[in-house]
Amino acid sequence: MTGTLDDTKPATDAQDERLIRPHGVAGQLHAARVRISKGDLGSLPVIIGLAIIWVVFQLLNPFFLSSANLVNLAV
Numbered sequence: 001m002t003g004t005l006d007d008t009k010p011a012t013d014a015q016d017e018r019l020i021r022p023h024g025v026a027g028q029l030h031a032a033r034v035r036i037s038k039g040d041l042g043s044l045p046v047i048i049g050l051a052i053i054w055v056v057f058q059l060l061n062p063f064f065l066s067s068a069n070l071v072n073l074a075v
Contacts, residue, residue, distance in 0.1 A: 022031040036044065057064040 022028050054065065063069055
């Protein structure tokens with residue numbers, strides 16, 4: 001008999017690594033390390049680039065990361 005619930009395949013595979021969700025901060029960090037080791041950098045280059053720009057501008061102008069300047073940049 002076809003079309004019954006007994007002979008159908010499950011909708012998702014519980015062992016598929018794309019469907020496994022990490023739990024907690026440690027799980028998120030482990031998942032990020034695994035993604036980076038596989039070559040999936042995501043937004044990491046952008047974040048590193050922004051950090052380098054902030055450090056360089058702060059070294060050139062000690063008031064760059066002041067609250068007044070950050071508000072001015074945001075506006």
